[in-house]
Amino acid sequence: MQVYADPITVNCRKVLAGLDFLDAPFERVHVDYFKGEQKEPAYVAINPNASVPALRDGDFVLWESNAILQYAADKLGRDAAYPRDLRRRADINRWLLWESSSWFPSTYVFLVENCVKPLLGGEADAAVLDAQAVQFHKLAGILDARLAQSAWVCGDAPTIADIALAAPIHLHGWQKLPLADHPNLKRWMTEQIEQMPCWKKTHVGTGFTLTPPAQ
Numbered sequence: 001m002q003v004y005a006d007p008i009t010v011n012c013r014k015v016l017a018g019l020d021f022l023d024a025p026f027e028r029v030h031v032d033y034f035k036g037e038q039k040e041p042a043y044v045a046i047n048p049n050a051s052v053p054a055l056r057d058g059d060f061v062l063w064e065s066n067a068i069l070q071y072a073a074d075k076l077g078r079d080a081a082y083p084r085d086l087r088r089r090a091d092i093n094r095w096l097l098w099e100s101s102s103w104f105p106s107t108y109v110f111l112v113e114n115c116v117k118p119l120l121g122g123e124a125d126a127a128v129l130d131a132q133a134v135q136f137h138k139l140a141g142i143l144d145a146r147l148a149q150s151a152w153v154c155g156d157a158p159t160i161a162d163i164a165l166a167a168p169i170h171l172h173g174w175q176k177l178p179l180a181d182h183p184n185l186k187r188w189m190t191e192q193i194e195q196m197p198c199w200k201k202t203h204v205g206t207g208f209t210l211t212p213p214a215q
């Protein structure tokens with residue numbers, strides 16, 4: 001499998017960490033996000049959305065980060081990470097859809113305002129952040145309540161849902177996400193997700209740096 005990705009982006013980190021979590025063999029093809037390589041015709045022929053990531057497996061091309069994790073887990077038979085039991089799978093699929101439709105769009109506003117704009121010489125728009133905070137707290141409260149019931153999102157072991165839900169908040173300090181109001185979410189992110197080998201291997205830091213801090 002080949003993965004077209006820039007490791008600094010949310011959905012690429014999701015797939016790169018997720019494939020490592022699944023112990024999936026793959027080759028990464030670099031698509032430079034800030035150079036706009038995702039908009040070049042050769043790449044748009046692979047992913048017509050002009051966004052990263054995308055996966056190629058022989059003559060099969062797949063885009064949508066969560067679909068890539070589902071495909072890789074099924075192809076490799078990683079049933080613990082993506083259980084086949086009807087209800088457990090429906091539960092995971094629910095969180096994958098929620099991540100893509102609600103969680104990522106809300107948390108992405110914090111990434112754009114607090115990380116990308118200042119990096120490019122602009123300023124965060126406080127009104128935009130204040131307006132989005134209402135939606136963020138509603139969504140974070142839903143995830144926090146789930147994480148009050150179990151160590152991981154879908155039970156007592158990590159699944160691809162955990163990786164998918166963590167990616168949009170991977171720069172939570174720099175994003176200035178108010179996680180302190182959501183203690184179970186904070187515990188899961190800082191004491192569990194960030195301790196996973198797949199997370200450490202795909203480190204992204206403030207300024208979109210890829211070099212992990214010295215241990």
Ligand SMILES: N[C@@H](CCC(=O)N[C@@H](CS)C(=O)NCC(=O)O)C(=O)O
Nearest residue numbers: 009010011050051052053064065066
């Ligand atoms: N739903 C898509 C979203 C992909 C996406 O929005 N990728 C961002 C980077 S995280 C991107 O490449 N955006 C295009 C751009 O900003 O030019 C997925 O999960 O793969």
